[in-house]
Amino acid sequence: MSLSDMSSEMSLGDLRADFPVFADGDPERPLAYLDSAASSQMPRQVIEAMVNFQSHSYANIHRGLYRLSGASTAAYDSARQTVASFIGASDRNEVIFTSGATASLNFLAYSWGEKNIQAGDEIALPLSEHHANLVPWQQLALRKGAKLRWIELTPEGTIDWASLQEALSHRPKLLTFAWVSNVFGTVHPVAKIAKLAHEAGATVVLDGSQGVPHLECDVQRLGVDFLAFSGHKMLGPTGIGVLWGRMSCLEELPPFLYGGDMISIVKRERSSWAEIPNRFEAGTPNITGAVGLSAACAYLSRIGFADIRSHDLMLMEYAIRRLEEAGATVLGPKDLQQRSGVLSFRYKKLHPHDIATILGRDEVCVRAGHHCCQPLMREIGMTGTTRASFYVYNTRADIDRLAESLAKVGDIFHIAPCPCTKIGHKPAPLASDAAPCTQEESCGECSCKLLNQSH
Numbered sequence: 001m002s003l004s005d006m007s008s009e010m011s012l013g014d015l016r017a018d019f020p021v022f023a024d025g026d027p028e029r030p031l032a033y034l035d036s037a038a039s040s041q042m043p044r045q046v047i048e049a050m051v052n053f054q055s056h057s058y059a060n061i062h063r064g065l066y067r068l069s070g071a072s073t074a075a076y077d078s079a080r081q082t083v084a085s086f087i088g089a090s091d092r093n094e095v096i097f098t099s100g101a102t103a104s105l106n107f108l109a110y111s112w113g114e115k116n117i118q119a120g121d122e123i124a125l126p127l128s129e130h131h132a133n134l135v136p137w138q139q140l141a142l143r144k145g146a147k148l149r150w151i152e153l154t155p156e157g158t159i160d161w162a163s164l165q166e167a168l169s170h171r172p173k174l175l176t177f178a179w180v181s182n183v184f185g186t187v188h189p190v191a192k193i194a195k196l197a198h199e200a201g202a203t204v205v206l207d208g209s210q211g212v213p214h215l216e217c218d219v220q221r222l223g224v225d226f227l228a229f230s231g232h233k234m235l236g237p238t239g240i241g242v243l244w245g246r247m248s249c250l251e252e253l254p255p256f257l258y259g260g261d262m263i264s265i266v267k268r269e270r271s272s273w274a275e276i277p278n279r280f281e282a283g284t285p286n287i288t289g290a291v292g293l294s295a296a297c298a299y300l301s302r303i304g305f306a307d308i309r310s311h312d313l314m315l316m317e318y319a320i321r322r323l324e325e326a327g328a329t330v331l332g333p334k335d336l337q338q339r340s341g342v343l344s345f346r347y348k349k350l351h352p353h354d355i356a357t358i359l360g361r362d363e364v365c366v367r368a369g370h371h372c373c374q375p376l377m378r379e380i381g382m383t384g385t386t387r388a389s390f391y392v393y394n395t396r397a398d399i400d401r402l403a404e405s406l407a408k409v410g411d412i413f414h415i416a417p418c419p420c421t422k423i424g425h426k427p428a429p430l431a432s433d434a435a436p437c438t439q440e441e442s443c444g445e446c447s448c449k450l451l452n453q454s455h
């Protein structure tokens with residue numbers, strides 16, 4: 001199974017055949033699933049791993065003194081090892097299973113935050129953070145009388161370097177940011193940012209929700225202190241995710257959730273804690289989910305991240321071209337190398353929900369709205385965007401379907417192509433302040449009013 005030869009329909013066909021969902025539906029109108037940044041589809045290898053486990057090895061872990069519980073515990077421990085190897089962790093005990101990235105980040109905001117943040121401290125983060133990596137820190141800051149220090153973005157959606165340095169000059173206790181923006185698709189240079197942050201004395205938290213599924217993850221090279229991600233965006237099931245922490249950092253953390261399986265000795269007045277990672281996994285965990293996530297890691301590793309990356313870039317380049325030809329305005333970095341599998345766009349002045357609804361009728365699945373990034377949307381003057389996101393099973397044909405369906409949206413709303421596109425003008429990304437076109441058949445997006453005066 002390899003994606004390296006993208007002209008080979010055979011290898012791509014083999015891969016798609018692993019995903020039962022693509023065998024469903026109308027062959028005349030096959031599913032164009034372009035919403036993997038929300039949740040990816042699952043291959044049968046992941047589904048079967050969970051069904052097998054659930055059918056033959058399932059019991060509660062750790063406490064049972066019988067064969068099935070031993071088998072279940074072994075499967076759970078083995079899943080932890082697979083995930084640890086997948087992200088380059090030196091010790092499998094650095095992998096804490098959670099219910100997802102949101103849970104991992106909330107865990108940190110409570111456990112790390114309550115211990116380390118005092119009144120007047122600063123927490124630095126870019127304006128583009130997903131609410132999951134914003135609201136927990138905002139609430140921590142409110143509880144503690146601390147301050148959020150915002151890092152600005154360039155119009156292309158990359159981190160504004162001067163703003164980052166300014167934020168770090170205030171010596172924040174914490175810098176937290178997403179590896180890949182779920183709106184712009186920007187891949188942030190994690191190691192470089194982490195090094196600067198450490199020099200400024202900050203602990204570094206990385207939201208890997210959109211990065212881990214697409215980019216080779218080696219926590220040693222990334223150089224961060226904590227990493228959070230979810231299984232359901234990387235071919236795994238929902239309800240399982242990871243908090244990875246450098247062991248020296250984890251050892252400093254108090255537990256966040258208390259109860260069974262996380263204790264060592266419980267007395268009437270006091271308790272002591274189990275070793276890491278159990279200390280941070282109170283109660284019965286999502287054992288089947290961990291097995292599924294482990295199978296997803298194995299599946300992605302078999303493809304290989306070099307091939308996953310080139311597949312993403314091939315699709316991205318094609319999608320940008322097709323969408324711009326269709327008259328859409330694509331957001332995010334122009335440099336392909338700074339992008340991962342997320343592509344937000346605007347189409348004329350139409351509301352993203354109108355666009356996504358019409359595309360949905362054609363079985364073209366995209367996401368519309370603020371993408372859990374309201375402060376960012378406010379900053380760039382938009383209520384939302386339409387977002388297509390790609391993964392290993394997508395093909396150019398899916399993008400053709402997107403472009404064709406988008407043309408139908410234009411027809412439904414009686415939008416003719418903007419004359420300015422005929423003269424090769426491409427509306428600037430993020431040009432929310434651009435003057436509207438005065439042509440009768442305007443794209444409504446660009447500054448061709450100004451251009452028209454000169455031609």
Ligand SMILES: Cc1ncc(COP(=O)(O)O)c(C=O)c1O
Pocket residue numbers: 037038100101102103130132133178180181182207209210230
């Ligand atoms: C960048 C980013 N961070 C965090 C999350 C939250 O992930 P989950 O809902 O799996 O906890 C998402 C989900 O879309 C995301 O895109």
